Amino acid sequence: MKKLMLLSAFSLMFLASCVSKKEHVALQEKYQESQDLLNTATVKLNSCLSDAAAANARVETMKDQLSDLRKANQDLIDTKGNLTTLTQKGAENLERSLESLKERDLKITRLQDALTKKDSVTLAIVTSLKKAVGINDPDIEINVEKGVVFISIADKLLFQSGSYNVTNEAKNVLAKVAKVVNSKPDFEAMVESHTDNVPYNKPPLIDNWDLSAKRATSVVRVLEDLDVNPKQLIAAARSYYVPLVDNDTASNRAKNRRTRIVVMPKIDQFYQMVEEEMKNLAEGN
Known part of the structure; x- marks a missing residue:
């Protein structure tokens, strides 16, 4: 990874000497965008690897328990030849335990697939927004x-001071955001508005709320x-x-006056998808 980053940096330096300033800036922006995607993908990969390791550890523990049950059952067969019925039940229990292990492993796999799918869609949204809006x-x-x-x-980009009318400049930005949101009908967009702590009272509005x-x-x-x-x-x-x-300086108050658009999956649909997978599993599909 370090070699790749060094090679990329060297390539940028080499290209910078051969292309115009405008092309150089474009290459730098492309490199920054690729770096952001690489960092995000690395975080997601590490999270998936951690989840997979935890699931594998649980499976190994259950395999050890199954091995102990098999050994105990074999000891009963060797020392209690007359307990045929008990041995048969033990074998059936072992088979049920094995099926249970397979079922749990499949449930873990399907849940991980659902999470991975959600994370992939989230990463795609970020990429689309950064291309549309600009980084x-x-x-x-x-x-x-x-x-x-x-x-x-x-x-300052959305509203004039003390106003709640969206500026024309902001409408251009929101049009780009709307295009991305429209492409993800299974996601919701929550518009979250924040003010500073300077009291507001301009009828018909009575306060910051x-x-x-x-x-x-x-x-x-x-x-x-x-x-x-x-x-x-x-x-x-x-x-x-x-x-x-x-909110102790004008600069800080400006930072606190902001609007966040939170693009998020519909939680009920996400859990419904997981529940349907579990139902299909229970029915043997």
């Missing part, structure tokens, strides 16, 4: 936390106008109670 805009941040995609948009709620619904309406299915949309107001930093 070099300081007012837009895209990242993944615990399998959920977060798009954080600075307040009102302002954050109005801003969240304003963004939701823009996404709906961009043909996002309303069933996928959630409007959430957080007021000033979840700040990123202390």
Whole structure:
């Protein structure tokens, strides 16, 4: 991996000397995008390897228990020749234990497949968003936390000061977000609005709760106008109670005034998929 990264860096340096500044910047952006994808994929791979190791350890433990049962059963056969009926029941128990092991292993495998599928879709969403929105805009941040995609948009890009009307510039950004959300009908988009702690009271709104709620619904309406299915949309107001930093300076208050669009799988559908797999397994399909 280190050799690959060194080779990539050397290649970029070599290309930088042979191409124009514009091409050099494009190559650097392409390299950064590839690096982000590589880091995300590495985290997912490590998580899958850890889960697989834990599952294999449980299977090995159960195999050891099965081996002990077989040995105990064989001892009974050798020393209690007259206990034919008991031996037969023991053999049946062993077979049931073996089938149980196979069933548990299959359940673990299917659950891991479901999780892997969800993580793959999440990674694809991040890639699509970064290509559509751009990764070099300081007012837009895209990242993944615990399998959920977060798009954080600075307040100054979305609204004028003290306003809840979405700017034309922001509508262009939201149009790109809407395109990605529309491509994932099994995901939901929660618009989460945050303010700073400066008291707000401009009728008809009476406080920061009102302002954050109005801003969240304003963004939701823009996404709906961009043909996002309303069933996928959630409007959430957080007021000033979840700040990123202390509201002690103008710069910090600007950081806290933000809107997050949280793109996440529909949890009920995810668990329904797992339950259906388990039902099929129980029915022998």
